[in-house]
Amino acid sequence: MVGGSAAGLAAAETLRREGYEGALTLIGDEPYHPYDRPPLSKQILGGQWEPDRVPLRTPADLDALGLELRLGVAATGLDLAGRTVALADGVRVPYDGLVIATGVRPRRLPGDGGERAHVLRTLDDALALRDRLGPGRRLAVVGAGFLGAEAAAVARGLGAEVTLLEPAPVPLAPAVGERIGRMLAGAHHDHGVDLRTGVAVAEVADGGVRLTDGTLVEADEVLVAIGSVPNTGWLEGSGLTLGDGLECDEYSAAAPGVYGAGDVARWHNPLFGTAMRIEHRTNATEQGMAVARNLLRPDERRPFAPVPYFWSDQYDVRIQAHGYLRGHDEVAVVEGDLEARKFLAVYRSGDRVAGVLAVGMPPKAVRTWRQAVATRAAWRDAVGELLPEGA
Amino acid sequence: MSGEGGGSRKGEGEGKGVTMRVEVDVPKCVASGQCVMIAPDVFDQNEEDGIVVLLDEQPAPELHADVRESAVVCPAAAIRVVEK
Numbered sequence: 160m161v162g163g164s165a166a167g168l169a170a171a172e173t174l175r176r177e178g179y180e181g182a183l184t185l186i187g188d189e190p191y192h193p194y195d196r197p198p199l200s201k202q203i204l205g206g207q208w209e210p211d212r213v214p215l216r217t218p219a220d221l222d223a224l225g226l227e228l229r230l231g232v233a234a235t236g237l238d239l240a241g242r243t244v245a246l247a248d249g250v251r252v253p254y255d256g257l258v259i260a261t262g263v264r265p266r267r268l269p270g271d272g273g274e275r276a277h278v279l280r281t282l283d284d285a286l287a288l289r290d291r292l293g294p295g296r297r298l299a300v301v302g303a304g305f306l307g308a309e310a311a312a313v314a315r316g317l318g319a320e321v322t323l324l325e326p327a328p329v330p331l332a333p334a335v336g337e338r339i340g341r342m343l344a345g346a347h348h349d350h351g352v353d354l355r356t357g358v359a360v361a362e363v364a365d366g367g368v369r370l371t372d373g374t375l376v377e378a379d380e381v382l383v384a385i386g387s388v389p390n391t392g393w394l395e396g397s398g399l400t401l402g403d404g405l406e407c408d409e410y411s412a413a414a415p416g417v418y419g420a421g422d423v424a425r426w427h428n429p430l431f432g433t434a435m436r437i438e439h440r441t442n443a444t445e446q447g448m449a450v451a452r453n454l455l456r457p458d459e460r461r462p463f464a465p466v467p468y469f470w471s472d473q474y475d476v477r478i479q480a481h482g483y484l485r486g487h488d489e490v491a492v493v494e495g496d497l498e499a500r501k502f503l504a505v506y507r508s509g510d511r512v513a514g515v516l517a518v519g520m521p522p523k524a525v526r527t528w529r530q531a532v533a534t535r536a537a538w539r540d541a542v543g544e545l546l547p548e549g550a
Numbered sequence: 551m552s553g554e555g556g557g558s559r560k561g562e563g564e565g566k567g568v569t570m571r572v573e574v575d576v577p578k579c580v581a582s583g584q585c586v587m588i589a590p591d592v593f594d595q596n597e598e599d600g601i602v603v604l605l606d607e608q609p610a611p612e613l614h615a616d617v618r619e620s621a622v623v624c625p626a627a628a629i630r631v632v633e634k
Contacts, residue, residue: 195626521600
């Protein structure tokens with residue numbers, strides 16, 4: 160397993176649990192045991208948790224897996240024909256089966272190398288930013304995606320003055336739709352965030368963030384949260400297909416005996432009939448498990464066909480979403496009230512239910528709609544009767 | 551997790567003679583409901599906020615594979631399984 164986070168760990172555990180007794184090596188470029196990333200922009204940044212809460216397994220549980228852990232060392236190359244992975248310390252690790260789970264890294268901005276600039280991907284990133292936030296500190300967040308929006312909310316909770324800069328007119332519109340994006344924008348306004356949409360950022364500058372029109376948005380700290388880049392550089396020239404991530408088939412295979420899992424892998428999800436690359440926590444685990452099973456039982460391989468899931472916490476709004484919402488054709492609020500920030504919305508792609516997103520709704524209702532996604536229910540049957548006027 | 555029993559595709563009678571204890575770290579739970587979808591006899595969700603409710607701390611052997619799967623899939627890593 161190359162990648163020492165959720166996907167690599169899930170693959171290792173699944174291999175062991177399902178009977179693999181041979182050697183297993185887990186390679187990770189961070190010096191830590193596998194840990195959980197979603198709390199970084201939530202409880203860790205907010206100070207409710209200390210770092211001892213984020214390891215995914217206890218040292219005893221890891222010991223029991225019998226792994227050779229190579230942490231704090233990055234993979235630098237892959238020899239497909241020779242079946243070896245080259246590491247930054249000069250070691251070459253041979254393999255019979257390979258799981259590539261090297262994740263993503265933050266996209267950067269010009270000028271973001273200085274003291275005041277931050278990204279938020281690793282535990283060290285989160286702790287460094289947390290140390291610099293507090294009452295009266297001015298934080299500019301570039302990018303109002305889930306990460307930027309969550310960090311903005313947490314920073315407000317710490318008393319910081321927050322400016323949230325977003326190039327699109329409505330935050331998160333491609334991910335959740337315009338109406339729900341506006342609802343979230345409203346939550347940030349209500350909590351005193353200075354949300355500026357439709358602004359283009361040029362660089363992190365002395366004193367804050369420089370916009371392309373020359374304006375300086377003053378800030379003591381700047382968080383750059385403008386998306387991620389798959390960590391595939393070490394695979395250049397290996398013969399594997401690289402595009403937006405590591406290209407995999409419906410079994411999540413990139414080559415015979417070589418599988419991709421987690422944020423780095425783009426694969427064909429037959430449930431939705433489309434290729435996708437999912438940067439959500441649950442997918443990392445599910446894909447790690449799936450590729451482990453396909454590696455173990457090459458004659459009984461199964462396509463990886465999950466219903467993706469994510470959640471996001473912003474103030475008292477907890478968003479839960481199941482399905483593939485991107486590229487949706489229509490959003491319908493079928494229960495509750497968007498204004499009250501308690502609702503259930505469903506998403507249509509083509510003539511099928513593609514996803515459900517809920518805030519503050521009973522879990523049974525959410526699970527029922529998730530089932531409609533999992534069975535790719537016809538939109539007309541599932542939603543048509545609820546919305547006779549097509550609201 | 552000692553790995554005894556081998557393949558854990560669902561419904562196999564593995565785990566005989568193994569006792570399982572399930573622990574949930576409730577403050578970690580994010581109410582995803584993944585565990586309820588996989589092992590509805592062992593987990594439920596609070597109607598109010600969707601937070602996990604543990605129905606069965608010592609599930610029967612035929613449920614063990616599903617419980618292990620729930621623990622691994624939990625997006626908040628809030629489920630821990632102890633097997634002896």
